[in-house]
Amino acid sequence: MTEGEVVTTRVLDRIDSPADVRNLERNDLVRLAEEVREEIISVCSQVGGHLAPSLGVVELTLALHYVFDTPQDKLIWDVGHQAYAHKLITGRRERFKTLRQEGGISGFPKRAESVYDPFGTGHSGTSVSTALGMAEARDLRGDDYKVVAVIGDGGLTAGMAFEALNCAGEQKRDLIVVVNDNEMSISKSVGAVSASLNRIMTGQHVNRFREDIKRFLQEIPGIGKSVLKFATQAEESLKGLMVPGILFEELGFQYFGPLDGHHLEHLIETFRNIRKLKGPIIVHVITKKGKGYTSAEENPDIFHGVGAFEKDTGRIYNNPSPPTYTQIFGRTLVELAEKDERVVAITAAMPLGTGLVEFSNRFPERFYDIGIAEQHGVTFAAGLALEGMRPVVAIYSTFLQRAYDQIVQDVCLQRIPVVFAMDRGGIVGEDGPTHQGLFDLSYLRHIPGMVLMAPKDEDELRRILLTAVKYEDGPIAFRYPRGKGYGVVLDEEIKPLEIGRGEVLREGEDVLILAIGSTVYPSLQAADILDKEGIGATVVNSRFIVPLDEELISDLVGKHRILLTVEENVVAGGFGSAVLEFLHARGCSLPRVHCLGIPARFVEHASQSILRKKYHLDPEGIAQEVREAFKRGTRTPR
Numbered sequence: 001m002t003e004g005e006v007v008t009t010r011v012l013d014r015i016d017s018p019a020d021v022r023n024l025e026r027n028d029l030v031r032l033a034e035e036v037r038e039e040i041i042s043v044c045s046q047v048g049g050h051l052a053p054s055l056g057v058v059e060l061t062l063a064l065h066y067v068f069d070t071p072q073d074k075l076i077w078d079v080g081h082q083a084y085a086h087k088l089i090t091g092r093r094e095r096f097k098t099l100r101q102e103g104g105i106s107g108f109p110k111r112a113e114s115v116y117d118p119f120g121t122g123h124s125g126t127s128v129s130t131a132l133g134m135a136e137a138r139d140l141r142g143d144d145y146k147v148v149a150v151i152g153d154g155g156l157t158a159g160m161a162f163e164a165l166n167c168a169g170e171q172k173r174d175l176i177v178v179v180n181d182n183e184m185s186i187s188k189s190v191g192a193v194s195a196s197l198n199r200i201m202t203g204q205h206v207n208r209f210r211e212d213i214k215r216f217l218q219e220i221p222g223i224g225k226s227v228l229k230f231a232t233q234a235e236e237s238l239k240g241l242m243v244p245g246i247l248f249e250e251l252g253f254q255y256f257g258p259l260d261g262h263h264l265e266h267l268i269e270t271f272r273n274i275r276k277l278k279g280p281i282i283v284h285v286i287t288k289k290g291k292g293y294t295s296a297e298e299n300p301d302i303f304h305g306v307g308a309f310e311k312d313t314g315r316i317y318n319n320p321s322p323p324t325y326t327q328i329f330g331r332t333l334v335e336l337a338e339k340d341e342r343v344v345a346i347t348a349a350m351p352l353g354t355g356l357v358e359f360s361n362r363f364p365e366r367f368y369d370i371g372i373a374e375q376h377g378v379t380f381a382a383g384l385a386l387e388g389m390r391p392v393v394a395i396y397s398t399f400l401q402r403a404y405d406q407i408v409q410d411v412c413l414q415r416i417p418v419v420f421a422m423d424r425g426g427i428v429g430e431d432g433p434t435h436q437g438l439f440d441l442s443y444l445r446h447i448p449g450m451v452l453m454a455p456k457d458e459d460e461l462r463r464i465l466l467t468a469v470k471y472e473d474g475p476i477a478f479r480y481p482r483g484k485g486y487g488v489v490l491d492e493e494i495k496p497l498e499i500g501r502g503e504v505l506r507e508g509e510d511v512l513i514l515a516i517g518s519t520v521y522p523s524l525q526a527a528d529i530l531d532k533e534g535i536g537a538t539v540v541n542s543r544f545i546v547p548l549d550e551e552l553i554s555d556l557v558g559k560h561r562i563l564l565t566v567e568e569n570v571v572a573g574g575f576g577s578a579v580l581e582f583l584h585a586r587g588c589s590l591p592r593v594h595c596l597g598i599p600a601r602f603v604e605h606a607s608q609s610i611l612r613k614k615y616h617l618d619p620e621g622i623a624q625e626v627r628e629a630f631k632r633g634t635r636t637p638r
């Protein structure tokens with residue numbers, strides 16, 4: 001180092017826990033916010049992730065950890081895709097570059113990962129219920145700590161959140177709910193006035209003064225109660241003009257806000273005042289999604305969950321071809337809707353993620369984004385179908401789980417023709433166990449009256465979608481994987497499939513492979529590998545989980561000594577189970593049978609290719625399963 005040279009170190013490099021944050025001077029806190037934001041952008045540009053939501057809560061995260069004594073005080077994130085700043089300052093800074101990678105840290109709060117993650121998340125609307133449960137347990141034990149839930153304005157569209165707010169307001173527990181509102185814009189003047197008013201209104205002296213006035217008025221003989229009622233009404237009317245808090249106060253909460261979610265000084269002072277108060281409290285915070293990164297600010301939907309991108313320009317690295325299954329689904333639905341005015345589309349706060357943006361632009365009167373309210377969406381679709389419409393409910397496989405009762409009671413029991421399009425069916429990848437779509441074949445196939453399908457490629461997805469829209473005898477569902485298709489040629493004319501019919505793609509005399517959906521092409525590749533080793537494989541694109549092609553299976557099973565079913569779903573209760581149940585009921589003479597799929601576990605985060613290899617769902621893995629079956633068998637292949 002030369003004389004006079006100044007060595008600067010990041011404040012972030014000195015932060016190993018929130019205790020280190022609490023020891024910082026205020027000017028260092030501002031520097032820390034800038035460095036945290038830069039680190040999030042840098043890492044996400046390389047490995048992808050939930051960039052925009054995490055950038056929007058940097059100051060809020062620092063303020064919460066600065067004021068509250070975490071981990072003794074409990075901080076509960078709703079959904080959790082905004083928790084990157086939280087991870088960086090809670091002992092995971094050095095591992096942050098492993099975000100969402102195999103063996104690395106999760107993209108969501110995870111209890112096994114840190115004591116600062118008191119609750120694991122991944123689906124929306126859970127934070128207030130969890131926080132209320134913790135607050136109740138705290139009071140039952142006689143402990144003394146704060147419980148804070150952070151929920152977005154989008155999360156408040158989940159019915160579960162309002163159920164919890166209703167319960168919390170009635171129970172009057174000491175609970176703080178921070179509403180992170182990133183959809184409203186807020187001007188400097190409004191923000192300054194609002195922040196100033198709320199810093200004053202949250203002070204102990206003001207709240208004590210208000211209570212003293214109420215007691216004084218109540219004690220005035222004869223007219224005290226009337227005066228108090230008038231004063232309360234006047235106060236409520238004034239507050240109704242100034243703040244959007246009446247709903248929360250009617251639910252039993254004290255409401256404070258809106259606050260500028262990027263003004264650290266104001267946030268810290270407000271939270272310090274609120275920390276001294278008792279009872280259920282709502283703090284309304286206004287933030288900007290993607291804050292500090294122009295591309296994310298201008299395109300918050302695209303950068304909500306994004307793959308790797310060029311940091312300097314924001315250009316997302318994308319191979320333009322072939323199109324994704326999601327894109328094919330969206331384009332095909334538009335094509336079908338042009339010919340059939342009954343077709344309507346429903347999504348749960350994910351028009352971009354489910355490929356329905358073009359549909360919403362072309363047919364706005366037939367498009368419904370019902371928010372994070374999957375239960376409502378399913379029953380809403382039932383009502384549409386009963387009055388002659390053809391509703392297509394496009395929801396990620398993992399999120400449709402939230403509406404299971406509505407699928408059973410409101411749709412299937414009444415045999416109402418609702419179409420369920422399940423995006424991200426199978427292994428999803430880096431988002432981990434909360435997002436892997438590995439249960440849908442199991443949780444849908446046993447419901448009476450449900451037809452269940454999965455396409456082998458993008459052209460068959462088009463055929464399956466047409467089949468579903470034309471099917472009017474009851475509910476019908478299909479799943480398709482995340483990511484790009486195979487680049488197959490798309491037929492100019494879409495032709496529907498015959499319900500319950502599979503197809504033989506390849507014939508061989510040694511092993512019968514019944515594959516479904518995304519496992520069909522890997523099974524064909526596995527057959528090529530086995531053929532070079534003298535093992536002949538028949539490969540069937542089963543297409544239908546319900547109803548099975550019983551005639552085809554019955555005919556083929558007796559011609560082979562080994563049967564292998566392959567699915568990107570949990571084995572328990574899945575496609576393979578359906579085949580075995582059918583063969584047993586039919587009294588067929590079973591060959592040696594092996595069901596290949598996901599074992600009974602929650603699948604960790606890693607790339608799709610890594611996970612498929614790990615669980616033997618790639619071509620070599622499928623071939624190895626056949627080899628092992630022959631080793632255990634009594635017959636040597638030709």
